[in-house]
Amino acid sequence: MTSTAPTTPVRTRFAPSPTGYLHLGGARTALFSWAYARRFGGTFILRIEDTDLERSTPEAVQAIIDGMQWLGLSHDEGPFYQMKRMARYREVVAEMLLQGTAYHCYSSPEEVEAMRERQRAAGEKPRYDGTWRPERGKTLPAIPEGRKPVVRFRNPLDGDVTWDDVVKGPITISNRELDDLVIARPDGTPTYNFCVVVDDWDMKITHVIRGDDHVNNTPRQINILKALGGTLPQYGHVPMILGADGEKLSKRHGAVSVMDYPAQGFLPEAMLNYLARLGWSHGDEEIFSMEQFCGWFDLDHLSKSPAQFNPEKLAWLNNHYIKLADNERLAALARPLLEKEGAQFDGAPPLAQTIALLKERANTVNELATAVQMFYRQPAPDAALVAQHITDAIKPALQDFAARCATVEWNKAALGAMIKEVLAAHTLKMPLLAMPLRLIVAGQLQTPAIDAVLELFGRDVVLARLQNYLS
Template sequence: MTVRTRFAPSPTGYLHLGGARTALFSWAYARHFGGTFILRIEDTDLERSTPEAVQAILDGMNWLGLHHDEGPFFQMQRMDRYREVVGQMLEAGSAYYCYCTPEEVEAMRERQRAAGEKPRYDGTWRPEPGKTLPPVPEGRKPVVRFRNPLDGDVTWNDLVKGPITISNRELDDLIIARPDGTPTYNFCVSVDDWDMQITHVIRGDDHVNNTPRQINILRALGASLPQYGHVPMILGADGEKLSKRHGAVSVMEYPAQGYLPEAMLNYLARLGWSHGDEEIFSMEQFCAWFDLDHLSKSPAQFNPEKLAWLNNHYIKQSDNARLEALVRPVMEREGAQFEGGPDLQAVIALLKERASTINELADAAMLFYRQPAPDAALLAQHVTDAVKPALAQFGKQCETVEWNKAALSALLKEVLATNKLKMPQLAMPLRLILTGQLQTPAIDAVLELLGRETVLARLAKFSK
């Protein structure tokens, strides 16, 4: 058997973290077994589906590198197929026309609630041997309902949760086609999984209640059943359902915030799955390891600090040329003046060890590409009469010193010894004068990157 998985989002909003994790698990399962990963867009909710949401899903999948082997398939382009299957089911007697209005069905349910019963469609139009159906109301278009089994159970061995059994008495005859002929969600999913020969359905556990309905439809069609695995949801660190305040935003917000796709993939892979104590791994390694036996049955908790830690790891591991391509546009938006400044890749090499995001890296790099504007009060505090002779000596010797980190470090120590100062007494005013801020990387590294000409010009400007 060739493993065939699918990711089937509804384009009624952005691709969020939960959806991205479902896509990752489905993709990795197919890759692990050398199978096929299918992308399907379930766009039958015409009121809420938008082209923008479709594009957001495609963009998110592309950024993450979760490339599909087949698709994307759009349900709205498969309407003829759904109508064909509805016709077959009506002919076979596994579906029937129902002429109840929504108001009549709601009144039916109200009576059941009042009697302490579970509200459900009561089968008014369900054909049975010896049963006389009501007269067909004139001018009323019917829905089509699935003839769900009245007795017995639906049982499947969930690949994550283990055996699950739901009684058919809990399920009523769901609508599979609306009065205008458009099919409904559970019906379309069942037909799609059948036609696309899906072998494994990996999805969020909010779909558990849909599974027995889909199994019954597939059985009525004489189709083979996929195996189902329902992954627990992602919660915030406070144990509540993930919301925008926890970071439940579009996946495409994360590249905008400066996250790398490999960090996001690595992080999502560890949300509810584990391989021993392994925390950091490539997607090649993940696909080699991934199985459903090690998926947790408990909800995972989103931890933005852990994501930032992983992102820092991948930034440190990244090629400086790649980082430059990501950092430069961010800096340009912030007004960076690159002309006459140091090589950006050299600056990145100095700064990337401490950066948790591309945006943090860009922000840190800005000190090399803008004119410093030191605070007057800080200058008065750090540029004291005791320090000024040392600054003058340092500036004079900068004219001839060999311009590299080692030579500049030796010069700093020489000036400190001559003036009987400690390193912070000289480094702090130098940082202020040269960069406008007190916190920078090592001052000798900053001096080397700024270059002799810039350092002399800024020291001279200050001395005036």
């Protein structure tokens, strides 16, 4: 079915409402839509559904665009803004009124609520009762003076709406479950479900991949699109992302805004790889590039079950991509964090070199920035640790080491060989010399291999810091 190439050019869309940040669920939907278009040489469209004037903000629009740019999900058309398409929506409403697929309804909100209360009391599903729906031989009520009407879609009264959801399988909803949807408010502004249909129709969308919170909207949108004479896209409703506790992902589970993740030191390729595996699979593959993902991605392997967000798995992936990342790129990301902590770069080793030494164990760029700080600050070891490790018994070995430092070739191999010579001359094991050296030079007991650390600090810095303790 969906694993073979579509017969018509693929056109997908990501259509967020700018009422907040770009959350992980939205980013995953965008990724799936983008990848499907990329696999089949199609078109990926970005559409901003900003008709909710009370909640939509320019800041939220920018947050969505920033998130898409950080992830590298570039769109081919757009961004289109619904508020700039009002004339088009009004044109379609007018056509539907002429054709009889929509009608004016003068029931007030209070009257509609009263009819729903009567239905609830009778044990019926609350819905608009069709008071103003034109029917052959039906006499409509007198139009209340001064009241502006809404426009309602004339939903079919009989039959079913059926579609083969590419994720959930066949879904059927009886038209008797659907009332006549308001498609334009009294002031003429169109409603969400109507705008979505007109946009998908005009933009020739072939595949709609979205969250399963939209399933209930789909039968209404299908009926409107059929009334307009449009071609139905394929719909796929992806289950939501849950937290580790099985509840819907929310702020209490940690960061849910995509743009919180670069601030925490995550790389976009790690986030993309992780999101791709939340609800889709390709055998046992866990780590893959976006080029591989686009080559593999199909709709057959979208999961019917909710995905569970695992921060540890994301951190593991991020560590993998940090180890692969170019050191200069990581240095550019880490430098502002170091500067914020007062790092001094003059006379210190190049940041890309210290990054290369320490990136193996870092799960985030922030952890990496913390790890390399020892190269860009004056050491201030704990007094108790100094007393414990830099004893009178060890100072002769430190003095010997300092003397040899003055002439040894300054590279990791030569330093490693020289350290072994000092250990042999003083009958010591490595920790008895390495721990004091770490405290003196780096100000801490935990570092990578001491010869690699000394090489980066440089001869002058190492000798100067040794002298402070040996003079």
